[in-house]
Amino acid sequence: MSFPGFSASEFDAYAPPRASSNTFNRPRLEAREKAMALGRVMQADANALGLALELRASDEHPSLWNKRSVTAQWVFLWRDAEARRELDALLTDGRSLKETLSDPTPFFRHAFLALHIDADGVEVSLRIHGDAWVDARTLRARCASPEGRAELVAAIRALPEDFVLGVTDAARVPVREVTDATLDEALAAWSQPTQWWSVGWPLSRAVVLDQGASLEEPILAAFRALMPIYRLVAWSRDNDLIAVDGALAQAQAERAAQVQEATARDSAWQLRNDAEIARRRDLAATETRERLAAMDRPRPAFTRPAPAPAAEPRPAPRPAAAPVVRATPAPAPAPKPVAVPAPVNPEAALLPGARVQVKSGPFAGKVGAIVERDVRGAKVSFGLLSARVNLGDLEALTT
Incomplete structure (x- = not known):
């Protein structure tokens, strides 16, 4: 792929005064497509490593999902459809209709690897939202075990030194300074369901504009470096530290009982409805026979209606304009291979x-x-x- 880098106009499109305007959909769409191109490379790498992740992106235009304000663009890798379907019964359990309508997006209910773009810059990160409680509990369960905590701290400290660990509205710690104590502090600060726990590589707008297309490989390398940590903190059947399998089996049994109950109700309703239709049909037939028996006056003689006036002729259609033939641009030359020293x-x-x-x-x-x-x-x-x-x-x- 050829990554051209992000532009100043694309960053400006996410500024709060412009976030609700459709006028700036085009630069936001261009930024989204560039990020998606990087995401497709990362999805292939993740699938090759055995991580069944799908690529998704948030809307670049004001919509219900972003509450009519596009202050940021998300391009992310999250669980595939089958894994999400398994967890949906648990993740939506207990949410009221008001809560669902006020926050309809399902993106925040799963851990994901993301490329986040806003007016201030770009960040490559692993994120877990407070609503993603299955992954949040998996992370806390790993930290509750001395062996699991040691494995996670070692994996975080092995990241490049420019990465940081943190929680929304709290100080972010460089990964080289992460210890058991700082990890406990981050988990303690992660107390609200609207907060994020994240580890990532933030890049300021000035750095992104200065580096341009040369950021392609560093961004992809940052994604790859975060994949081992995703395996440790995201729930899966191979990383079930909170016995979710039992809860899933119970949820499936409850859904089966609900389906059976609904089927019984539908069958009973259908029987009552068929009986009511038969009763009304018999009643209508009886009333019709009574009305016909009461009708004794002769029918009126048939009179042929007068012919309708002839329609005025329509003007002949105009000939279609000749199509405009546009020249096809020549393909761009292929990039020259770069020789790697021996x-x-x-x-x-x-x-x-x-x-x-x-x-x-x-x-x-x-x-x-x-x-x-x-x-x-x-x-x-x-x-x-x-x-x-x-x-x-x-x-x-x-x-």
Whole structure:
């Protein structure tokens, strides 16, 4: 794919004074299509890793789903339709009609990996809304276990250092500073059903405009880095820490009982309705026979109606205009392949300033430069992103 980058006019279209206007639907649509192109690449990567995720996007125009105000664009990967259908009976249980009408979107009831765009910038993140209580309870259940908590903290700290962890309306913590204590503080601050728990990579508008098309690979790498954490905190049958399977079985039994009861009611109504129709049909037949018996006056003689006046002739239709033939633009030339330098293997060459290639892990295949090195590994810069990588996962490149 060829990602052209986001423009200033696209960011301006999400500003509050313009969020409710259809005049700015076009730049919002352009931003949405660019984000969807990135999302399609990430969906293919997620499916290849065994994550059954679907790609969706929020409306770019004012609608019921965004309460007639487009202050942000969401492009996200969430559970596929079959998995969502399983959980819908639990996620909507207890919601009143008023609550459903005031917040009709189902997006917030599931954990998802998102590309979020607003007037201030772009963020690649893993998000869990307070309404996504199945995923929220799964996250809290993992943190309640010492082993599960340690696994989650290690996965968060392994993210690139520019990522942050936080909750809506609370301070966000750099992932390198995440500990058991800071994780507990974030969960304690996550007390309202309208809040988000998130871990992600925020990019300011100025940085996005400055980097332009070069942001394509860093954004895709950020998505890939978040996938292991999604596996840990999002509920699935393989990650059922809160015994949802039993609740799903109970919900299915209740729905079956409701269907059976409704079928019985419908059958009883149908019998009563058929009996009423037969009664009215007999009554109408009796009344008709009585009226016919009472009619004794002769029928009037038949009179042929006068012919209708001839219609005026219609004017002949005008000939259709000749179609306008537009020239088809020539296809853009294919991009030239970029040659990757040949790798060399001696570990002695892995020094600060050396160009290296990552052999495995979330950044496999990426080329960067060593910034720091110690006995545990090396800090490698991939442009806007930087991450710590084991020496065994690096190969030095010749100039």
